[in-house]
Amino acid sequence: MRISDVAKHAGVSPSTVSYVLSGKRSISETTRRRVRESIDALGYQPHAGARSLASRRSNVIALVIPLREDVHVPVAMRFAVSVTTSARTHDHDVLLLTQGEGPDGLRRVAGSAMCDGVIVMDVEADDARVPVLRSLDLPSVLIGVPEDVEGLTCVDLDFAAAGAACLHHLADLGHTDVAFVGQPPSVYERRTGFAERTVAGYEAAARERGVRATLHPCSPDTARDVAAGLVRDRPDLTGLIVHNEPSVAPLLDAFQELGRTPPELSVAVIGPPAPVVPPLTSVDLPAEAVGARAVQLLMDKIDGLGGPGVTLLEPRLTPAGSTAPRT
Amino acid sequence: MRISDVAKHAGVSPSTVSYVLSGKRSISETTRRRVRESIDALGYQPHAGARSLASRRSNVIALVIPLREDVHVPVAMRFAVSVTTSARTHDHDVLLLTQGEGPDGLRRVAGSAMCDGVIVMDVEADDARVPVLRSLDLPSVLIGVPEDVEGLTCVDLDFAAAGAACLHHLADLGHTDVAFVGQPPSVYERRTGFAERTVAGYEAAARERGVRATLHPCSPDTARDVAAGLVRDRPDLTGLIVHNEPSVAPLLDAFQELGRTPPELSVAVIGPPAPVVPPLTSVDLPAEAVGARAVQLLMDKIDGLGGPGVTLLEPRLTPAGSTAPRT
């Protein structure tokens, strides 16, 4: 089943079928309909390899997913699904690259023309893949923001604004002593962009508002200790910002056992709304929007449109019962 | 940069370069070396589309990942990563299909020759994709086992054996009253193979051993109620089997508050070892092994080797401090 079979069936030339499919030149309404009918009748599907050979377009994008222990998998998956779904609306498929392949994976897919572009997740401040991307002339979009963004196209949530939004929210409620429970230490050590920027936004806002503000890296299994340490050392603490999805539940449990429960201890979280009752004041992480935007930007680049630039999506803080005015 | 450039550089014909790359005919050691050197010197990489057009092999496999609310994402991701990594060792890449595309996604990638085969995850007892797979003559491997396995190649953990192993372990310790806390109700309603089989194995073993055994679907937000119900209605309960990864922590917390802690209440879990201290007696879910096996089986099918069949990997129960003899 090839394009010439469809052409014969419809009584037109192969190129006409091709143009009906691509819409790259105008076709009379009658011809278009006849061709469409033949395509349906025969169940024709173009051969992807032949198409990519002739058109120099694979209609595939690559997605590099993170695999680190300290990356919250469900969030990564939300990005991946969003990218895949969005790509389909642009008639592209998604090739999965694991971070384990590193820069070589990028060279491989670029060199063999397996994909038209690549989306890289979990970008660090000084990411080894960035120089490779610069040298590769493969259209790319980063989800995350490295230190040097020269020539790159990046998308992310405005994490600095998210950190600031939480602090301003608490400051507006009268809190003057706040702690920030963050990502596992390793995340800061490898200088993951989003984590650094969140803290920077939080600390800047705290200075601005004259709020006492400290930082406490955390992971689910150290949550208990972090809570105990805060209760012991910070008697005046009334505000808590948590930027660590899987630690939210253990942290709240620990604080509760220590006699501190929201909203007496006002808690705001940065991340997907945890399915806890009652709901928490939170800044959502719009993975779907970020993924869709990344795909859109990549499609533009593939089509030679748009230049480099950093797109930061505005965070939205949703107040809930876990934060209240200081008493 | 094409194969003919490499051929010229090495002073051989294009076909010789092709054969050096594919190993499909014998090449003299000297020629092989010269060609290899030219390939390295020029940094040649074959064009994937051209290759797939000429050879009718894309060297890509598709992977359908589940996206359901009730599927535990980190486990699904472990499968996906294992499949991707294994595929690379067989010189294949992985195309991501979301479950949202359903049967049409399979038809699409099969019809356009985008991939040589497909691996389908999260298979249900009566799965809509199975008849499509049967009609498609696209090599496929299912991770999971549907009701009718005629003509299919399936891999999975032997969940029936896992359920039985937990019960036998508890029975060996003298427990005679056991409860099984399972997946969310929706998982059973849509008849997901692995959940049904686990329960079946558990119940059969319980009958065999004369143990009182009941089933309790659960999700993280109903864990508290499930625990309360069991404490209230089952005063003689001393054994618990949990087949619900994200509910383990809330469940144990709830039981603790009700005065029941391991190993007085002996708890065994089916799933990846939870990072809790002290560790729990558990049956591991060998996602890596299952993914690797699925890829191996698929590669064999693509090469025309091996027939249909169901491969069940033996579970391994690792005893730990959460289970103890009944007192």
Add this chain to the structure above:
DNA sequence: GTGAAAGCGCTAACAC
């Protein structure tokens, strides 16, 4: 052990 050349199925000039 190696080379020549005929496709693989499609796209996009070019021609009308």
Add this chain to the structure above:
DNA sequence: GTGTTAGCGCTTTCAC
């Protein structure tokens, strides 16, 4: 608005 045709870059017969 439509048809003809020359590639796209590789694999694989066929021939030696």
